[in-house]
Amino acid sequence: MLKGSNIHKSFGDLEVLKGIDLEVAPSEVVVLVGVSGSGKSTLLRCFNFLERINEGSIEVDGQVVDPKKHKLSNIRAEVGMVFQHFNLFPHMTVLENVIEAPMIVKKMKKADAIVLAKGLLDKVGLADKADVYPSKLSGGQKQRVAIARSLAMEPKVLLFDEPTSALDPELVGEVLGVMQQLAQEGMTMVVVTHEMKFAREVADRVIMLDEGRIIESADPVTFFENPSHERTKQFIQLVD
Amino acid sequence: MELLETVWDVFLRTYPGFLEATLITLKITAVALVLGTILGLLFALMKISRSKLLQTIANLYITVIRGTPLIVQIMFLYFGITSLIVLSGFWAGAIALGIHNGAYIAEIFRGAIQGIDKGQREASSSLGMTRSQSMRRIVFPQALKRSIPPLGNQFIITLKDSSLVYIISVPELFSMANIEAAQSFQSLETYLVVGVYYLVLVMIFTYLLKLYENKLNVDK
Ligand SMILES: Nc1ncnc2c1ncn2[C@@H]1O[C@H](COP(=O)(O)OP(=O)(O)OP(=O)(O)O)[C@@H](O)[C@H]1O
Ligand SMILES: [Mg+2]
Numbered sequence: 241m242l243k244g245s246n247i248h249k250s251f252g253d254l255e256v257l258k259g260i261d262l263e264v265a266p267s268e269v270v271v272l273v274g275v276s277g278s279g280k281s282t283l284l285r286c287f288n289f290l291e292r293i294n295e296g297s298i299e300v301d302g303q304v305v306d307p308k309k310h311k312l313s314n315i316r317a318e319v320g321m322v323f324q325h326f327n328l329f330p331h332m333t334v335l336e337n338v339i340e341a342p343m344i345v346k347k348m349k350k351a352d353a354i355v356l357a358k359g360l361l362d363k364v365g366l367a368d369k370a371d372v373y374p375s376k377l378s379g380g381q382k383q384r385v386a387i388a389r390s391l392a393m394e395p396k397v398l399l400f401d402e403p404t405s406a407l408d409p410e411l412v413g414e415v416l417g418v419m420q421q422l423a424q425e426g427m428t429m430v431v432v433t434h435e436m437k438f439a440r441e442v443a444d445r446v447i448m449l450d451e452g453r454i455i456e457s458a459d460p461v462t463f464f465e466n467p468s469h470e471r472t473k474q475f476i477q478l479v480d
Numbered sequence: 481m482e483l484l485e486t487v488w489d490v491f492l493r494t495y496p497g498f499l500e501a502t503l504i505t506l507k508i509t510a511v512a513l514v515l516g517t518i519l520g521l522l523f524a525l526m527k528i529s530r531s532k533l534l535q536t537i538a539n540l541y542i543t544v545i546r547g548t549p550l551i552v553q554i555m556f557l558y559f560g561i562t563s564l565i566v567l568s569g570f571w572a573g574a575i576a577l578g579i580h581n582g583a584y585i586a587e588i589f590r591g592a593i594q595g596i597d598k599g600q601r602e603a604s605s606s607l608g609m610t611r612s613q614s615m616r617r618i619v620f621p622q623a624l625k626r627s628i629p630p631l632g633n634q635f636i637i638t639l640k641d642s643s644l645v646y647i648i649s650v651p652e653l654f655s656m657a658n659i660e661a662a663q664s665f666q667s668l669e670t671y672l673v674v675g676v677y678y679l680v681l682v683m684i685f686t687y688l689l690k691l692y693e694n695k696l697n698v699d700k
Contacts, residue, residue, distance in 0.1 A: 288606050317608025327603035331621050341607035344617055386603075393607055 241266045241301060241428045242287060242319070242397045248295035249282055256282045258452035259296070264397065267426040271439040271460075274449035275475065280432040283449065284399045287430065288321045301396055317345055320390035320398040324405050326382040328374040328389070334361065335370040338389045345393065353392075360388040364418050380411030384418055391422075398422070400431040416442075436479055440464060448472045483669070490669040494660055501656040502677060508574045508652060509639045515578025516638070517631070520585025527590050538586065545583035551644050553580055558648045573645030581638055588630045592623035625696070632689040636682050643678075653677055 242264040249257040256279045264270050272280050285291040287298060289305070289312045298305050305315050329337050338357035342348040348356070361367050364384040374382055383403055390398060400419065404412040416438050423429060423442050433439065439446050439460055446463040448456035448471070456463065456472040464480075467473050526538035545553070557576040561567050567575075596619050604614035643654035657674035661667040 290602055290605060311610075313605070313608050313610045313613075316606055319606070321603075321606035323599060323603060325599055327597070327599035329600065329603070329618055329622075331625065340617065341604075341609065344613050345608040389607070 241268070242430070243299040244283075244287065244296065245299075246296035247283070247286055247293050247298070249279075249286055249291060249293050256452050257286070257293075260449075260452075260454060262447070262454065264428060264430060266428055268444045269423045269427075269429045269431065269442055271443040271446045272430060272432045272449060273434070273436075273439065273446060273475065273479075275478075278449045279452045280449055281401050284321065284401050284430065284432060287397075287399055288319050289316055290321075313345070317341075317393050318396045320393060320395035322383070322386050322390055322398065322400045322403050324402040326374075326379075326386045326406075328382055328386055330374055333371050333373055334366065334377070334385050337374065337385060338392050341389070342392050356392055357388070360391050361385075363391075363421075364388045365414070378411060379407040380414045383407065383415045387415075387418055387422075397428045397430065400429065400433070402432050402434070404433065404435060434479060436464070436476075448475060486666065487669045487672055490660075490664070490666055491673050493664075494656075494670070494673060497656055497660075498653065498674070498677060501651060501653040502681070504570070504650065505639065505642050505652040505654075506681075508570060508577065508645060508650065509635065509642050511574040512577030512581055512638055512642065513631075513635055515575065516581025516585045516634070519579065519582025520587075520589050523582060523586035524589035524593065527586065528593060542583045542586060545580055550577075550580050550641055551647060554644055554647060569645070569648045569650045573642075573648055573650045577638060577642060577645070580641075581634060584634055584637075585631065588627050588634065589623065592627040592630075593619060595626065596622050628696075629689065629693055632685070632692070636685055639681060639685070640678060 244260055244262045247257050247260040247262075248255065260283060262270075262283075272283065274280050282291060286293050289298075289307065292307060300315055300318055305312075329340065332340065335354065335357055338360060339348075339350065339353035342353045342356060343350060358367065358370065361370055364387055366381060366384055366388070369377065369381065369385070374385065377385065387398075387403075403419070404415050407415065412435065416435060419429070419431070419438070420442050431438070431443070441460075443460050445457060446460050447454055448463075448467075448469065450469075450471050455469045456467055458467070463472070464476060467476065523538040523541055526534040527542075529535065554573060554576040557579070558569070558572045561572050561575065600618050600622070601614050604618045605611075609617070642652060645652060646655040646658060649655065653674055657670050661670040664670065
């Protein structure tokens with residue numbers, strides 16, 4: 241579904257990703273962990289083409305993406321992204337946030353987009369907030385709207401960059417709950433998170449990034465109970 | 481006390497003419513601001529565009545306008561334009577003020593656009609919007625809203641700056657005061673009166689702006 245081969249990414253002299261190979265199968269949930277600065281966000285941003293890779297290739301749904309040839313906006317529409325700070329559009333109501341991209345990008349009729357959006361808001365438990373502006377929502381509600389907004393484009397893969405890190409602890413659960421539900425419905429997901437419980441219970445595979453390289457990739461049980469790399473052991477001790 | 485009485489006399493004698501002149505001041509300010517907003521938007525877009533040429537043109541315009549006195553720009557434009565086409569002092573003055581304002585308003589818009597969190601553009605990109613779609617639908621509406629308070633300030637500055645078009649004999653408030661002062665030999669009183677006219681206009685507008693800003697904060 242999503243495949244990166246030999247991804248290299250540098251910012252100036254700083255090489256942040258040093259040859260990442262990662263293939264995500266349809267309906268697979270991959271949790272990406274690693275210490276701060278290891279390149280997790282950068283990798284997700286490369287998968288969303290918000291950053292240009294210096295070397296290597298990215299395939300979406302079996303097609304190699306060439307930024308020179310393809311219209312990146314078309315590809316991005318197939319890869320959704322959920323951000324740490326939600327990035328909702330503050331000048332639009334919740335409903336308008338969700339219908340915007342289907343209408344503008346997919347040229348969907350407004351009436352159809354509204355039906356779609358209402359269904360998605362219902363799914364994330366926010367049907368009653370459709371006409372509210374984002375500033376009136378709690379962090380957890382904002383993030384659930386952001387998820388609904390991404391889902392409205394019917395992406396093939398959904399990327400999450402620390403979706404609960406900006407939330408008060410008591411609001412983390414409601415967002416993880418929605419994500420877990422998506423995973424059960426077969427959504428392909430790559431999730432950067434420090435919520436190890438989520439990794440243990442929802443992930444099909446946990447991957448450890450360290451200084452721009454994947455040093456561990458295993459099912460959650462093996463990853464947490466029997467990691468092969470010393471750095472992984474240290475990391476698990478640190479976060480658990 | 482005596483001064484106050486003569487000021488009052490001057491006020492009573494001049495207000496029919498001065499109110500008419502106030503209207504001209506407001507009109508020239510409004511035209512200048514509309515023109516300045518259009519130019520400002522255009523040059524702000526050029527400045528944030530990816531074309532080096534457009535950026536350079538916009539920078540040149542902004543540098544020249546900000547680096548020369550308004551009164552020089554007014555004279556330059558007045559003699560420049562009227563040597564090519566027949567144009568009233570009002571329109572020459574309004575255009576000069578408009579071009580002048582364009583440079584400042586361009587900076588207001590540019591600042592507002594660049595002040596929008598880059599997460600907004602990333603979110604719209606990640607949803608598949610093109611650069612221009614995300615500008616049009618996401619960035620501009622927010623930037624425009626944020627521009628309104630500084631645009632209000634610019635309006636106040638322009639209102640006062642418009643007095644400089646007296647130099648090309650536009651019968652606005654300050655011109656009228658000059659004429660009145662010269663004819664009546666009551667310069668001190670006349671300029672005091674005209675100063676109050678400007679002050680009142682500015683205070684009314686400042687109040688309206690405050691109302692708007694409060695409303696913005698409530699909305700948020
Ligand atoms: N746009 C950029 N320009 C320059 N350096 C950058 C840029 N983005 C990221 N970096 C650097 O790349 C490295 C990896 O950053 P990245 O954000 O991918 O890490 P991360 O694993 O997501 O960390 P965190 O857990 O703190 O979010 C860091 O050293 C960061 O400073
Ligand atoms: Mg990060």
